Amino acid sequence: MSTYLPDATHAAAARSWVASANAPACDFPLQNLPYGRWRRPGDSDWRLGAAIGDQLLDLAEAGLVPHGDMNRLMAWPLSERRRLRQALFEGLHEGSPRQADWAAALHPQASVELGVPCEIGDYTDFYASIHHATTVGRQFRPEQPLLPNYSWVPVGYHGRASSIVASGQPVRRPWGQTRPPEGGTRPRFGPCRRLDYELELGLFVGAPNALGEPVALGEAEAHLFGVALFNDWSARDLQAWEYQPLGPFLAKNFASSVSPWVVTMEALAPFRAPLQRPDTQPAPLPYLDSEDNQQQGALDIQLEVWLQTPAMRAAGHAGDRLSTSRAADAFWTPAQLLTHHTVNGCNLRSGDLLGTGTLSGPAPEQGGSLLELSAGGQQPLRLSNGEQRSFLEDGDTVVLRGFCERPGWRRIGLGECRGTVLPARTGSE
Ligand code: CA
Numbered sequence: 125m126s127t128y129l130p131d132a133t134h135a136a137a138a139r140s141w142v143a144s145a146n147a148p149a150c151d152f153p154l155q156n157l158p159y160g161r162w163r164r165p166g167d168s169d170w171r172l173g174a175a176i177g178d179q180l181l182d183l184a185e186a187g188l189v190p191h192g193d194m195n196r197l198m199a200w201p202l203s204e205r206r207r208l209r210q211a212l213f214e215g216l217h218e219g220s221p222r223q224a225d226w227a228a229a230l231h232p233q234a235s236v237e238l239g240v241p242c243e244i245g246d247y248t249d250f251y252a253s254i255h256h257a258t259t260v261g262r263q264f265r266p267e268q269p270l271l272p273n274y275s276w277v278p279v280g281y282h283g284r285a286s287s288i289v290a291s292g293q294p295v296r297r298p299w300g301q302t303r304p305p306e307g308g309t310r311p312r313f314g315p316c317r318r319l320d321y322e323l324e325l326g327l328f329v330g331a332p333n334a335l336g337e338p339v340a341l342g343e344a345e346a347h348l349f350g351v352a353l354f355n356d357w358s359a360r361d362l363q364a365w366e367y368q369p370l371g372p373f374l375a376k377n378f379a380s381s382v383s384p385w386v387v388t389m390e391a392l393a394p395f396r397a398p399l400q401r402p403d404t405q406p407a408p409l410p411y412l413d414s415e416d417n418q419q420q421g422a423l424d425i426q427l428e429v430w431l432q433t434p435a436m437r438a439a440g441h442a443g444d445r446l447s448t449s450r451a452a453d454a455f456w457t458p459a460q461l462l463t464h465h466t467v468n469g470c471n472l473r474s475g476d477l478l479g480t481g482t483l484s485g486p487a488p489e490q491g492g493s494l495l496e497l498s499a500g501g502q503q504p505l506r507l508s509n510g511e512q513r514s515f516l517e518d519g520d521t522v523v524l525r526g527f528c529e530r531p532g533w534r535r536i537g538l539g540e541c542r543g544t545v546l547p548a549r550t551g552s553e
Contacts, residue, residue: 126420127202127345128393133157133213136534140216141223142230144177151527151537152176157212158350158385158538159183161194161239162231170239172197175385175539176216178233185229186215186222194242198330198349199474205330205349209390238384240290241352242328242475247288248465249324249356249376249479250280254402254455256484256492263500275405278412278456278464283356283479284377291353291383291541297518297548298378300362311365315548318360318501319516323429323492323524325451326354326382327458327478330389335471341414344459345389347472351423351458353383353524353541354479360495360515382477383524383541391536395528396420397452405455411467412460421457425538426450427483427526429492433511434519443523444508449485449492451526518547 133155139146140154152158152175161170162180171192173180183189188211189197200208215222251257254274261269273279289295297319301311330349333339339347356376363375399418407413427450432443456464461478482492491497494515497505501514516522522545526538 126396126416128389130394133209133390134394134533136532138213138534139218140176141218141220142177142179142216144179145216147177148535150177151539152385153534153536154213154216155534156387156391156536157209158387158391159194159197160241160384160386161192162236163239164236173231174212175233179230180233180236181212181216181226182229182231186226188212195475198242198328199332201331202346205388205390209388238290238292240288240382241384241386244285244288244475244477245473247283247285247477247479248280249283249481250278250456250461251481252278252454252456252461253481253484253492255453255486255490256482256496259484259488259491259496263495276409278461280461280465281371283380285477287377288380288382288477289543291381291543293381293543294546295357295379295381295543296546298359298362298374299548299551300359300374301365302361303365316359316362317515319545320358320360320494321429321516321522322356322358322482323427323447323449324354324356324482325423325425325480325526326352327461327480328352328386329462329472329474329476329478332473333466333471336469337471338469339463339466341412341417341459341463344462347462348389348458349474350386350388351392351425351538352386353526353538355381355522355524355541355543356479356482357381357543358493379543380479381541381543383539385539387536387538392423392528394533395424395530397422397424399457400453401455408460412464417457417459421459422452422454423458424450424452424530425526425528427492427524430523430525431507431513432521432523433507433509433513433517435511436509437521439509441509443521446497446505447490447492449483449490451480451483453485454480454483516545518545520545
């Protein structure tokens with residue numbers, strides 16, 4: 125039995141008294157109601173808000189949540205989360221008597237600062253797309269792109285939470301060591317030359333589990349709070365030199381960007397999909413397998429990557445869409461990632477972030493990184509204005525977008541995750 129089922133708050137015909145929420149292409153209609161943290165320019169403390177159209181409703185001013193601590197909200201039991209969603213839905217619904225009071229608790233999103241959604245204690249990044257793993261693996265090991273453990277283990281590593289930044293914050297090109305030149309033994313040290321993005325989803329942990337107490341697959345979704353867009357910026361040249369034998373380190377932890385609005389698991393209830401597991405792959409071990417997970421464990425979220433170069437910006441060009449893919453094409457579901465993470469007794473805390481790993485689709489043009497789209501830099505992408513890119517250049521802006529669309533249901537979106545590359549700090553090599 126699924127943890128999250130569609131209910132009256134998903135009714136496609138429901139409309140809000142906030143007019144912008146009723147626009148057909150709006151990411152934040154009444155049926156979505158994602159949570160985030162915001163503050164007025166100059167304020168130091170974060171406040172909690174729910175996005176509705178191009179506005180946000182302050183949860184304290186609306187009398188719904190008296191504090192600004194998202195992690196506390198994320199820890200709530202499911203019944204309390206459902207009660208809050210129901211109260212928001214009713215109060216923001218067309219004709220609600222709340223309109224008179226709540227109109228004063230609305231703030232235009234464009235007039236405030238939107239932050240990282242919560243205090244992220246720990247961050248783990250997975251490798252859940254078999255298409256990404258195969259394409260990248262082929263570049264390094266043409267004879268064996270997928271290592272044998274991939275079929276069985278949701279591969280991941282512990283990342284760094286301190287450098288996760290809010291969407292809109294610029295990201296500085298890192299310095300680091302890279303492989304010695306051909307025939308040499310001394311590594312080069314300097315600014316990254318192969319800077320990349322990674323199209324991911326960030327899964328926020330809701331209710332925690334105690335140390336030593338694994339979360340069974342059937343319980344895993346109750347421990348998930350919601351989903352945001354996540355760009356795991358990557359320095360490919362640093363990565364290639366440092367990654368053996370312990371995995372990614374400084375190539376990954378200089379910055380990751382996260383979108384401000386966490387779309388809840390409740391909001392995603394109508395947009396679930398079967399797990400896409402190629403026939404050539406074995407069934408997972410029993411602790412990672414269930415009928416329910418196979419039938420509807422995946423998230424049916426459409427994903428897009430956009431790139432705007434400085435030349436495009438100067439010409440008033442909004443940018444090129446580099447790729448599209450679907451989160452439902454991942455090899456592991458969110459529940460499988462969470463269950464595997466806790467199977468050894470590891471405790472997850474409210475607000476911890478699980479990155480899915482780059483979500484590439486099966487087709488070559490569905491790569492979720494430039495490493496894939498440019499074949500490791502060997503086939504530069506030709507952009508619509510005649511420019512080319514193998515990897516990111518200074519001033520490039522990367523925007524991730526995501527949305528759910530299905531006949532019979534109201535479209536909802538994840539908003540965007542945006543970041544612009546700043547030049548490396550000056551220094552000497
Ligand atoms: Ca990653």
